[in-house]
Amino acid sequence: AQSVTQLGSHVSVSEGALVLLRCNYSSSVPPYLFWYVQYPNQGLQLLLKYTSAATLVKGINGFEAEFKKSETSFHLTKPSAHMSDAAEYFCAVSAIDNFNKFYFGSGTKLNVKP
Amino acid sequence: NAGVTQTPKFQVLKTGQSMTLQCAQDMNHEYMSWYRQDPGMGLRLIHYSVGAGITDQGEVPNGYNVSRSTTEDFPLRLLSAAPSQTSVYFCASRGLAGTVGGELFFGEGSRLTVL
Numbered sequence: 260a261q262s263v264t265q266l267g268s269h270v271s272v273s274e275g276a277l278v279l280l281r282c283n284y285s286s287s288v289p290p291y292l293f294w295y296v297q298y299p300n301q302g303l304q305l306l307l308k309y310t311s312a313a314t315l316v317k318g319i320n321g322f323e324a325e326f327k328k329s330e331t332s333f334h335l336t337k338p339s340a341h342m343s344d345a346a347e348y349f350c351a352v353s354a355i356d357n358f359n360k361f362y363f364g365s366g367t368k369l370n371v372k373p
Numbered sequence: 374n375a376g377v378t379q380t381p382k383f384q385v386l387k388t389g390q391s392m393t394l395q396c397a398q399d400m401n402h403e404y405m406s407w408y409r410q411d412p413g414m415g416l417r418l419i420h421y422s423v424g425a426g427i428t429d430q431g432e433v434p435n436g437y438n439v440s441r442s443t444t445e446d447f448p449l450r451l452l453s454a455a456p457s458q459t460s461v462y463f464c465a466s467r468g469l470a471g472t473v474g475g476e477l478f479f480g481e482g483s484r485l486t487v488l
Contacts, residue, residue: 263415293477295479300481300482301482302463302480302482303416303463303479305476349416351477359421359429360418360421361477362418363408363415363416364415365414365415366413366415
């Protein structure tokens with residue numbers, strides 16, 4: 260079975276600082292990987308996804324993530340945080356041989372300080 | 374361009390009552406699913422469907438029932454609500470044909486409180 264670990268349930272950065280949100284997965288075969296963002300009282304919105312093409316994936320709002328097979332990681336980064344980035348972020352995986360099930364991490368709440 | 378629509382957005386139930394959360398999508402997606410979101414636990418899959426007449430269990434199916442009579446609709450039924458079912462519920466869909474690695478599209482959620 261797939262599993263996803265997000266290190267840090269809360270991350271706080273200053274406006275303009277680097278954002279780094281960590282995601283590690285467990286799978287014998289590299290899965291499909293996703294990052295979603297959830298603003299308060301809203302559903303989840305796709306930020307970016309990795310589907311075995313380029314290992315560096317660019318998403319919306321200036322976010323990007325790099326797939327590292329050797330580290331089983333898919334960390335999310337943004338060079339300069341903006342106040343509007345404050346939200347909860349979820350990493351998710353879907354097995355390439357069973358994409359009927361998505362597995363989500365427990366989420367990381369990002370706080371951006373002025 | 375409605376996408377995935379969930380109703381109701383808020384609901385309060387008493388223990389033992391039954392109710393149905395509605396989900397409809399207008400994207401002609403074959404795959405539909407229900408998740409519950411609880412603090413610190415991320416999203417957990419309750420049930421999913423890959424087409425009309427086909428449903429299967431996810432990680433936490435107990436206490437929930439689903440059916441899929443049309444491509445568009447995928448209702449979630451709570452037969453006898455319990456306080457442990459207090460949660461935020463999300464419906465999500467995705468296309469299957471030719472969409473390897475396709476992402477889920479989410480509704481805005483239904484917040485359920487069971488007293």
